[in-house]
Amino acid sequence: MRTNPLARKLATAASALALAASGLLLSSSPASAATSCYASSCTGLDPSTTVCQSDARTVRTSDWGVELRYSPTCRAAWARKTSGASADTVIRVSNTNGESRSVYYGGYGTVYTAMVNDKDIYAWACETRAYATLETHCTDSY
Template identity: 60%
Template sequence: MKTYARRFATAGSALVLAASGLFMASTPASAATSCLGSTCTGKDPATTTCQNDAKTVTTSILGTELRYSPSCRAAWARYPGGTDWVHTIKVENSQGNAYSTRFNGGGGGAVWTRMVNDKDIVSRACATDDGGYACSSWY
C-alpha cells in the first residue's frame, strides 16, 4: 500500500509542476525583448518592450513623429500614415547613427524605423517627399 501511495504522490507532484508551467508560460508582452540605450540601436521597436511606454516627443512639418521610450532610452521615427506623399522617414542621433525606411505612400498604415540610442544624447525624425526634406526638432 505504501508503494501505491508513493507512486500516486509522485504522479500528483508531476502534474502540479506541469500545470504550474502552463501558468508561467511566456505571454506576448514578456516574449518581447528589452534593451537600454546603445543596446537598442538597430532593433525594431515593435519586437521590444520599448513600444510599451513610448511617446511622441516632436513631429516634423511633414508629419513624421519622433518616438521616445523613457525605459529604453531609445528613439525611432514613425509616420502614422494616411497620406501618400511622404516616401522616406529617418531617425538620426547626434552621434551620427541613423536608420531610414522607404515606403510607397498610398494612405496606408503606420511605418517606422529601427531604433537609435538616445541615452544622454539627442535624436530627431526626418522625412522626404516629392517636394523636399524636413526634420523635427532635436529631442
C-alpha cells in the same frame, strides 16, 4: 470522507504537471519574448520586438506628421509615420552621434524605423518626399 493516499499523490502530481505546462505557455508569450536593450545597444533594433515600445511616447511631430518616438526605459528613439504621405517618401531618425536609420513609406498604413541611441544626446525624425522636387521636413530635436 477520507481520501486514498495514492489518489492524493496522483492529484498532487497532476497539479504540478498542470502548473509546469502553464509556465511553459506563459514563457513563450510574445510579451516575455521582447528584447531588452539600453541606449547604444538599442541602435538598429526594431522597437516592436523590444520592451521599448511599452513606455514609448511621441515627443516631437513635424508639420508633415512624422513623429519622433522615445522610450525613457531604453533611452532610445525612432521615427514613425502613420498617414498623409505620398508613395515616394523616406522616413528617417538620426542623432547627434551621426547614427541614422530609415524606412521607405509607401503611402499607406504605419511605418517606423529601427531605433537609435538617445542617451545624453539629441535625436530627430525627418520625412523626405521625392515627388517633383526633393523636400524634407524634420521634427525639432529631443
